[in-house]
Amino acid sequence: MQHMASELGSQMYDLARRLYPICRSITGEGVRKTLKILQESIPLEIKEVPSGTEVFDWVVPLEWNIREAWIKDEKGEKVVDFANHNLHILNYSIPYRGKLSLKALKEHIFCLPEKPDLIPYRTSYYNRNWGFCMTYEQLQTLEEGTYEVFIDATLASGCLNYGELVIPGESDEEFLLSTHICHPSLANDNLSGMVLLTHLAQAVLSRKNYYSYRFLFIPGTIGSITWLALNQGVLPRIKGGLVASLVGDPAPFHFKKSRRGNSTLDQVVQYVLEHSNFPFEILDFHPYGYDERQFCSPGIDLAVGNLTRSIFGYPEYHTSADNLDFISARDLSISYEVYLSVIQHWDCNQTYLNLSPMGEPQLGKRGLYQAIGGQSDSHEQQMAMLWILNQSDGSHTLLDVARKSGIPLFTLQKVAGILQQKKLLQRIH
Amino acid sequence: MQHMASELGSQMYDLARRLYPICRSITGEGVRKTLKILQESIPLEIKEVPSGTEVFDWVVPLEWNIREAWIKDEKGEKVVDFANHNLHILNYSIPYRGKLSLKALKEHIFCLPEKPDLIPYRTSYYNRNWGFCMTYEQLQTLEEGTYEVFIDATLASGCLNYGELVIPGESDEEFLLSTHICHPSLANDNLSGMVLLTHLAQAVLSRKNYYSYRFLFIPGTIGSITWLALNQGVLPRIKGGLVASLVGDPAPFHFKKSRRGNSTLDQVVQYVLEHSNFPFEILDFHPYGYDERQFCSPGIDLAVGNLTRSIFGYPEYHTSADNLDFISARDLSISYEVYLSVIQHWDCNQTYLNLSPMGEPQLGKRGLYQAIGGQSDSHEQQMAMLWILNQSDGSHTLLDVARKSGIPLFTLQKVAGILQQKKLLQRIH
């Protein structure tokens, strides 16, 4: 497991490294290029929604593409060049060509005086503007004079793209896994989420699943709003889900619960974290963060939480320091392990009905004591039988039984399978 | 504020001083005189209910008035004289004239051996009797001999009076404020409640209110029972209320919750106390105390609590030591401040419906980031928008949102107003 995890971690890290240089935004070529690379690993469908499409209170914006952007000083030397770092350009900058004084230019420069050596990440999706981001240190070196600015970008009718993969299970009830793909050259936020969900999808593809699993690789906010608006018929089938972000750094896990607060999703993730060996913290829902804001808006109200390592706002957040050095193969593999465990627990958290509920059924005549394997396990498995039979009145999930009995969920699942074969139990949910 | 409070405190104290010498009871001239003085400050309506009126399980009693009462010793010297202290007479004494031995007289004397220098306060409303109250020290000085007793009182058909003031708000749903006015010459119990509600009514009159506010100045027990019996049609509109008593002394606040225990009233008062700078204690409902006993009887069951400083039973309780020295302008003004804060919080604790509940509404296009004022406040106000929009599914009050978000209720109210203007929110309750 350790070895596999380490191999998986390296694969995830390598994928993050490959995606890092691409300039992504909420629309445009960078998004498509990213999704195509993910298609090499999983059978992702790339969707497109035309600019101008009305989605709830929003409208899909014009597509943004950028080719070149720089500022030259009076000597004709480029003092800032988008070719050097994707963060240098204000994301969604309009095209611009002109000459300005330093003072006028500064109106369009973003930097972080309190973190003078870092380039900030800034966007202006819905407010037409142009600008550059640079370190505060560099800004200090700019001398008075006239600067030439060139931004070769287009804002034109096109589409919003996202990737979607539905892995059907025995039931058409779904578990949702969503991650935002709009950030350029930020490693933890959110190449980590993208590579984790890519490999998690591979694992789910190789499992026999009871639930169906839906993976979304979408631009933040407008992406989830677009998907929700166009897939309202799907929503009643989504029984739980997670937004994956910030999963590559070494911080303890942070699970922000769904708006519902005590849904099965919330219970499963807490159970998994409590039984993992990793430090963690549980946070109540709050209406800011990632796309759980949309999935948990009052008219949608899905049981979707957000499971991260760091929480947003960490020192490197939305700066050039959130780079490939900030994440590691090891931490990606640890996050993967916990996410996979959530899915494994979610998928076996069935609700059963005892078909012989009047008194205990006679286990002996069905050979159920013998059906039980190794002597050392047999006591726990016999207790598991009694617990499952006693609690299976249709109102308790296996997780409820695990909580009450202290018996691991996987043991209960195994024993429930035996009782099902003996026609003592029927899965009802 | 401090200055205003101190001015208000002095006004309240002065009013208490003016009312102190009047001999009040559950009926009679003293009550009418008291209510007329209050009418100088607020447009109180003085109601009268005839003796003999049946009110639930009770009957409005005969009206009691007293002019003179004394005990003379053999030398003809008055050893006790009602003219010296209202507490000297057993409240509701029947008229009496006669000569008695000291032994026979003692059957009609009430004193407090454990507090030998205090005159107790005693009543005999429903049990025809006569009597005097005096200090134990004085009783010890009475020599053997014959005493002459004279009580010039009348118990005759008349009426029960109470004062009522309804201040209509935008809604006809009501908040009730009730105080008992039957005690003679006891300062904390309950001139303090009477003067606080008088000034609070002035404040409510000067506010623009969402709720309607009903103030009752009523005799204890029989007064609230009478009012309830004659106003049953009003009861469904009363959404919360407080019984005001014991609000002039320096003890920490004590909030005795309503019988319902977790009504909005209970939540609001607890929130106000938690956010005040004053020490306080929360007590579960218990069926003895003041008129909350009646408002919280099982067939009435209003969300009415009792907010006091001391709780009844303090050392000076129902004795001559509960005098004008026991209360202060400062403590009256502190109690006023907390009561006013309860009303302010109650009045803005609306429930809203998000009119754009599918995903987050696009705030930018409505200029809602710009609508936000000073830079330092803007983060909290933006969080307030997200919280209100997320929680406004019709099942959460603003106070619920304040609790979850940690954002002050008044900030939420202000932001809710902005969102209402932008047609993103509708008040539903």
Next chain:
Amino acid sequence: MQHMASELGSQMYDLARRLYPICRSITGEGVRKTLKILQESIPLEIKEVPSGTEVFDWVVPLEWNIREAWIKDEKGEKVVDFANHNLHILNYSIPYRGKLSLKALKEHIFCLPEKPDLIPYRTSYYNRNWGFCMTYEQLQTLEEGTYEVFIDATLASGCLNYGELVIPGESDEEFLLSTHICHPSLANDNLSGMVLLTHLAQAVLSRKNYYSYRFLFIPGTIGSITWLALNQGVLPRIKGGLVASLVGDPAPFHFKKSRRGNSTLDQVVQYVLEHSNFPFEILDFHPYGYDERQFCSPGIDLAVGNLTRSIFGYPEYHTSADNLDFISARDLSISYEVYLSVIQHWDCNQTYLNLSPMGEPQLGKRGLYQAIGGQSDSHEQQMAMLWILNQSDGSHTLLDVARKSGIPLFTLQKVAGILQQKKLLQRIH
């Protein structure tokens, strides 16, 4: 009380001593003999259900009777003889006569290597087998050679017997008390339960009861399943109950709650234990133990708990050390006292309706202050009146009032009786 308890304890102990030598099982002569002895104390009805009767998922087994059983060595000396101890025979052994090598014999010998001086108690009700139980020490002394085995037992069509006693109360709603009678020569498990319920039934017979009380003396598992299957019409009337077992040893009380977890039964037993002077522990329901397993199976789900001293699995459990030295008259009487207190509290835990619920009723005109006895009690009784009147809206039991008010349940019951006489209160449950 102490003396009475001690007398009762001795009577219970003496009865246990008389029943100890009888070889009981789930069927057979030993059970009938036992029940007939109990009939000398209480008017128990002895029921019989024929072998082969289908009861839910089970079938009433053939009746087992045993007369003689021994193992002789080559010298013809009995090395093990059932006549010496009932535990020597595997309970429900089939008849057998034969000669075996030591090695072959050992396949049929049960002992406890970790408790080498104790004889274990073993059964094989549903798996046809024969066998002997002995101490490990004795097993070690057996020399190689041929052994002669003789078991004079019969497994034949007959019946399953149990004892039943219904003591009708004012209401046909029932409280169930059940104890298992199938164990041979084990004192705490469960002669203690049998003798306790016998004497408890005497106490209930001598009381005037509101509820009806049903006592069951039944073989474990198959007995309760049989009773349940044949008495399904009774089940809706059973509002609570206890399984009595392990009540003769000095361990603290252990109350295993019913499956419902917070039923009135659970509340009453906890209240009694909290107000007793004995140490105790409350355990959540778990689906193994005694016949509460059947009473709390999901299709039955009665509010039945299990109140013991030790919990099963103690060192002497199911061995020859669970003998008459392990229990005492003193501990039997302590357990009896707590069981009786449960019944006393259960029986007076009524729910009332205040017939004058609008405001407080006028107690004075009904002489209710005078109705109250000794001065020292009067304050508590007056508080009790107010509490009962306030809470009696039909949704609170007297126990709820006791919890909220801190007033003992018995005081509340007494005061409720007075209020009933005065037509202020009506019992509705």
